[in-house]
Amino acid sequence: MSIMQLESYAGGQWVGPSGKTRKIFSAVTGEHIANAGSxxxxxxxxxxxxxxxxxxxxxxxxxxxxxxxxxxxxxxxxxxxxxxxxxxxxxxxxxxxxxxxxxxxxxxxxxxxxxxxxxxxxxxxxxxxxxxxxxxxxxxxxxxxxxxxxxxxxxxxxxxxxxxxxxxxxxxxxxxxxxxxxxxxxxxxxxxxxxxxxxxxxxxxxxxxxxxxxxxxxxxxxxxxxxxxxxxxxxxxxxxxxxxxxxxxxxxxxxxxxxDSLNASVLGPDATPDTPEFDLFIKEASREMTTKAGQKCTAIRRMIVQQDRVQDVIDAMSARLAKTVIGDPTADGTRMGALASLDQKRDVLEKAAEIGSECTLAYGDQDALSLNGDDLDNGAFVSPMLFHCENPDTASIVHSTEAFGPVATVMGYRDLNHAIELMNKGGGSLVASVITNDPSVAQQLTMGAGAFHGRLYFNNRDSMKESTGHGSPLPHMVHGGPGRAGGGEELGGVxxxxxxxxRTAVQGSPDLLTAIGGTYVKGAKFIEPPAHPFTRTFNELQIGETVHTPSRKVTLEDIEHFAHFTGDTFYAHMDEEAAAANPFFPGRVAHGYLLLSFAAGLFVEPNPGPVLANTGLNDLSFQKPVSAGDEVRVSITVKRKTKRTDEYGEVRWHVNMFNQDDEQVAEYELLTMVAFERT
Structure with missing residues (x-):
């Protein structure tokens, strides 16, 4: 087999290993497979x-x-x-x-x-x-x-x-x-x-x-x-x-x-052996021990269970781990492969021995390891090792030493406060999981352990079919943790x-902030469009283009018709005495949604054009009630433009509604899809 000469990519060129190179060996066979050096x-x-x-x-x-x-x-x-x-x-x-x-x-x-x-x-x-x-x-x-x-x-x-x-x-x-x-x-x-x-x-x-x-x-x-x-x-x-x-x-x-992270998984006090949660706990814990041969920064290292269920968990875990076939990762039937290197194997066995100095080995025998495949004697294979810590309050190694492989420890807790104390003894973790169907357990553990963990993963019979697993960092959520886990964070979406x-704090006038951010800021100067903005394509529209509509009077007939037509006969719209007793209203007032409908009627261009669809409305707020006899008008401004496809983009509009006294009565953001070209 030829030995790979691994190359760096620097300055636009591939550069082979040079100087003092390091040999790299196959984790499966122990063979020299590559050289690297920079x-x-x-x-x-x-x-x-x-x-x-x-x-x-x-x-x-x-x-x-x-x-x-x-x-x-x-x-x-x-x-x-x-x-x-x-x-x-x-x-x-x-x-x-x-x-x-x-x-x-x-x-x-x-x-x-x-x-x-x-x-x-x-x-x-x-x-x-x-x-x-x-x-x-x-x-x-x-x-x-x-x-x-x-x-x-x-x-x-x-x-x-x-x-x-x-x-x-x-x-x-x-x-x-x-x-x-x-x-x-x-x-x-x-x-x-x-x-x-x-x-x-x-x-x-x-x-x-x-x-x-x-x-x-x-x-x-x-x-x-x-x-x-x-x-x-x-x-x-x-x-x-x-x-x-x-x-x-x-x-x-x-x-x-x-x-490093000594991640914990807690079996809730409600999760008895006859519940779906108990089976779920065993499944998750055994999977975290054996996936990637336990070489995951998020793997479960400490299993925290009620004292009277410790033996139940050990028995169930041992039975499941006994079904884990270890060997050549390409061989049929193999469920767990090797550690990444012989150095890693030595480290895991040394750390496991340290844990074993204060805990009892409940499952696993490195000396009796049977492998699935041929010529694997020099590979980095280890047996899953499950320890039992009888005295987690006085133990120290199990809360401070991570064997970065298929190694975990079961320990008992007396009550939830004790479980929280044991969780936090890890000194800061990337993730802790809690398997429970009791909302009060989830609430108490979050309050007690949240400060020590970057992520808390709860699972039960309702979410188990769709949950992603204790050890799966997702790009949408923060990945990191305090203390021993490093104090940093990655992922977490944007x-x-x-x-x-x-992040820079920028201060200035509305016009300047509009130019800096490319988004219209309320108070910036309006741009008079050459035609109604709804007749202009996505490419033609400019940030700040604004239409000011004429006014429309709101009548009592409008209010009553809208109430009966929609079924919204809330007393503030239909009962003068009850409405006047409300501290927010001077008497009967127009529905907020009636005002939104009137706003659309005032600013919409009805003929076919580049505007393809109204896709949403954000940040709606009503500042002042509108009574029968009041007049309303609208200003609508191009706030932001975002290309979505090669055919159309999203335009966000800032909408303000005013009464006859130029007082603002409503404000919101309107979302539309607008074509790049006229159809």
Missing amino acids: DSLDFQAVIDYAKQKGGPALRAMTFHDRARMLKALATYLNERRDPLYELSYKTGATLADSKIDIDGGIGTMFVYASKGRREMPDAHIYPDGDLEILSRNGTFLGQHYCTPLLGVAVHINAFNFPMWGMLEKLAPTLLAGVPAIVKPATSTSYLTEACVKMMIESGILPEGAVQLIMGGTGDLLDRLDCQDVVSFTGSANTASYLKSNDNILKNGVRFVAEQ RGVTHYMQ
């Missing part, structure tokens, strides 16, 4: 290439341009997964494990592509939060805006997910408009290299958007500045070493860490994008 790289040139080529190219694109780029890239990878699966087997992963890594990473990229199009503007600046009114008359306002950092993101990834770990960081980074330098863990880096080669070959990414380091980082961290970000996944010791780098500290380089941007 001694010949000029890391300042790598940084310069990212900042001078990748950064400007990405920032020239809008969020939607980058989202379309991510979708194209995800589609390209999705069509070429088979060779990636073949390489993944060498990491010890089964096909099911590989799908979590490969398909999961690609899926995350698809999600960010969608969120970029749906939740971010088709612009270069992202408005964060609501507009702040900083003056009495609204002439001086404030808005938080996020802009891309003018640096590079250095991604230092772990060995257990060589694809997902890369893609879940790349997706929000590229969507933010920041180039990335990817440094995978060497032991499984051959899968990362194969994926990056596909991405470069696709021609989808701008030059300099992504570079790859196969080997050590040399003096890379010594050359970063305040515009750069380091995102690290790995051990707490390595994270502490890296973020204490003098240059990182001196220049205030952002450092995001996702590290939140993950803003980690690679600078």
